[in-house]
Amino acid sequence: MAQGMQVYQRYCSACHGPSGEGNGLAPAAAYYDPSPTNLALHGAAHAAGEYAWLIKEGNKASAMPRFQEKLDEDDIWSVVLYIRYTLADGQSGDHQH
Ligand code: HEC
Numbered sequence: 001m002a003q004g005m006q007v008y009q010r011y012c013s014a015c016h017g018p019s020g021e022g023n024g025l026a027p028a029a030a031y032y033d034p035s036p037t038n039l040a041l042h043g044a045a046h047a048a049g050e051y052a053w054l055i056k057e058g059n060k061a062s063a064m065p066r067f068q069e070k071l072d073e074d075d076i077w078s079v080v081l082y083i084r085y086t087l088a089d090g091q092s093g094d095h096q097h
Contacts, residue, residue, distance in 0.1 A: 001082060001086065004080075004081050004082025004086070005082055005086070007071065008020075008083070011070065020083065020087035020088070021038050021040050024036055033062075039083050048080050048084060052077060052080050055067050055071070056068045
């Protein structure tokens, strides 16, 4: 989980915000269309495999970058877990402590 947090803070929080709420500090983040997803709300809505795929491939139709070349499998899966179990904690109802 600690690894996922580091990856997230380093590569993702500029757009998705420090707690995943889509309110990143990058000046451009507010202008992206579609805007960066509120991961705290969305976190548990998708299968882990879907997230891993999106993070690797990015989305050409949006500002979501691809991380295939920047992150290894470990980093990707740790950040997926971080999103699903830490950022989305308490939002989904299907995750118990
Ligand atoms: C340059 C800004 C930017 C950065 C950096 C960024 N994202 Fe995104 N991300 C977006 C935008 C914009 C969207 C919404 C459009 C879309 O779904 O492609 C998005 C969507 C997503 C989604 C889809 C959520 C859903 O429910 O559909 C996930 C998951 C995600 N990002 C994870 C990450 C992770 C993990 C990182 C870091 C490794 C990251 N993003 C870095 C801009 C960014």
